[in-house]
Amino acid sequence: MKLNVAIICGGRSTEHDVSLLSAKNIYDAIDRDKFEVSIIKIDEGGAWHALSSIDQLASPGRPQEIQTSDGRSRARGDRHNVLATASRPAFAERVDVVFPIVHGAFGEDGCLQGFLKMLDIPFVGADVLGSAVGMDKDVMKRLLQQGGVPTPRWLAIHRKHRAEASYENVVGLLGRSVFVKPANGGSSVGIAKATSEMEYIRAVEEAFLFDDKILVEEAVVARELECSVIGGEHPRASVLGEVIPTGGFYSYQAKYIDEKGAILAIPADIPQETAALIRETALKAYEILCCSGFARIDFFLTECGDVLVNEINTLPGFTSSSMYPRLWEATGVSYPSLVTQLIEGALQRHLAKKRLRYSYHHSQTANLGEDVNGNDPQVGLL
Ligand SMILES: Nc1ncnc2c1ncn2[C@@H]1O[C@H](COP(=O)(O)OP(=O)(O)O)[C@@H](O)[C@H]1O
Ligand SMILES: [Mg+2]
Numbered sequence: 001m002k003l004n005v006a007i008i009c010g011g012r013s014t015e016h017d018v019s020l021l022s023a024k025n026i027y028d029a030i031d032r033d034k035f036e037v038s039i040i041k042i043d044e045g046g047a048w049h050a051l052s053s054i055d056q057l058a059s060p061g062r063p064q065e066i067q068t069s070d071g072r073s074r075a076r077g078d079r080h081n082v083l084a085t086a087s088r089p090a091f092a093e094r095v096d097v098v099f100p101i102v103h104g105a106f107g108e109d110g111c112l113q114g115f116l117k118m119l120d121i122p123f124v125g126a127d128v129l130g131s132a133v134g135m136d137k138d139v140m141k142r143l144l145q146q147g148g149v150p151t152p153r154w155l156a157i158h159r160k161h162r163a164e165a166s167y168e169n170v171v172g173l174l175g176r177s178v179f180v181k182p183a184n185g186g187s188s189v190g191i192a193k194a195t196s197e198m199e200y201i202r203a204v205e206e207a208f209l210f211d212d213k214i215l216v217e218e219a220v221v222a223r224e225l226e227c228s229v230i231g232g233e234h235p236r237a238s239v240l241g242e243v244i245p246t247g248g249f250y251s252y253q254a255k256y257i258d259e260k261g262a263i264l265a266i267p268a269d270i271p272q273e274t275a276a277l278i279r280e281t282a283l284k285a286y287e288i289l290c291c292s293g294f295a296r297i298d299f300f301l302t303e304c305g306d307v308l309v310n311e312i313n314t315l316p317g318f319t320s321s322s323m324y325p326r327l328w329e330a331t332g333v334s335y336p337s338l339v340t341q342l343i344e345g346a347l348q349r350h351l352a353k354k355r356l357r358y359s360y361h362h363s364q365t366a367n368l369g370e371d372v373n374g375n376d377p378q379v380g381l382l
Pocket of ligand 1: 152179181185186187188189191217218219220221224245249250251298310311
C-alpha cells in the first residue's frame, strides 16, 4: 500500500511565495509508485487549506478548507487553528508522513514541527530543537562558537537595548562595514549592508520591523559557498556550490526576482582540500546545531582561506533554482531519489523515537488515547 505524504506549504512568514514554489517542485518529484501526495496550504492569515489540485498553488482560487474532526471547518484567519477541537484533527488520520516546506517563522522555527509531534505524525527535516536553534541566527552563532566553528563576529541587539547600539559603538567593535539583519529571518528579507551612520540607522530601523532581536555583523569580504547535508545517524555532505552575486550581496531580489542577480556555480571551483574542509565543517555544524533530516549550510571563504559558517537553513529552498536539490544532483542523487530519501528518513526517525520511554508509569500512560467510554482524554486527566 502506498504511503500518504502531505506537503505542507505557504505559511505566515515573508517567505510564503518561495514556499509555494518549493512545494510545487517537491510535488512534481515525488515517486508516485511509492507515495500518494496531498497538499496543504497555510494561507498568510494562518488558516489551513487542503488543496484538491496542484494548480491551486499557483492561483489559489477557492481552496478547500481543512475539516476539523468534529466536522466544523475553520474560517480564514481563525486564531484557534486546527487545534480548535481537543481531539486529533481529521487530516492527521489520513496522513502517514508530512513534508513541511514552510520557510521562515512558524514553519522553520520549530512551531510546525512541535505541532506535528503533538499529533504524532512523522515529518521530514529537523526536529523542534534543531529548527528553533537554526532559525535564530544569534543562538545559532553562539552554539557554533562554542563548538569551535568560526562565524563572522557579531552583536545581537534586543529592541529594549537599542539605544546602546550606536554606530560609534558598533564601529569600535566590528568595523565600519556591517550587515544588519533580523535574528529570525530568511531569504535576505530585512537585511542590509551599512557603511555609514545614516545607512546603519536605516538598516536597524528596517531589521526591527521583522524581529525584536537583530544582528549586526562584520561585513566579510569573501566568496559564498553552500553545502547540502542529508541524514540522521550518518549524515552525508554534498559537493559545494558557489553563489556569485552580480551586484552587491545575495539579496531577495538576487535570489528570486532578478534572474541575473546571481550566478550559481556547481560544483564550486575551489581547491580540493578547501572543499574537503568545508564539507567536514558542514557536518560538524549540522551536529552542533542539533539537525536531522536535512539542512543546507552556507559558508564564507575569505581571501586568506578562512572558512566561516554564515548560516544554516533547516528547510532549504526547493525551487527550480535552489541550491539544495541541485547540489545533490551534482553529487549523483536525483531529485526524486532525494525526496524519497528524505521521506524515508522521516519515517525511520519517527520509529526510532518510539523506542524511548517518556514515563515510568507506562501502563497508565499507554491508555491515555481514550477513557473507558471511548471519549478523548480530558486535560484534567493528564
Ligand atoms: N557578515 C556578512 N558579510 C558579508 N556578507 C553577508 C554577511 N551577512 C550576510 N551577508 C550577505 O547577505 C546574504 C543574506 O544573509 P543571510 O545571513 O544568509 O540571511 P538569510 O537567512 O536571509 O539568507 C548572504 O547570502 C550574503 O550575501
Ligand atoms: Mg542565507
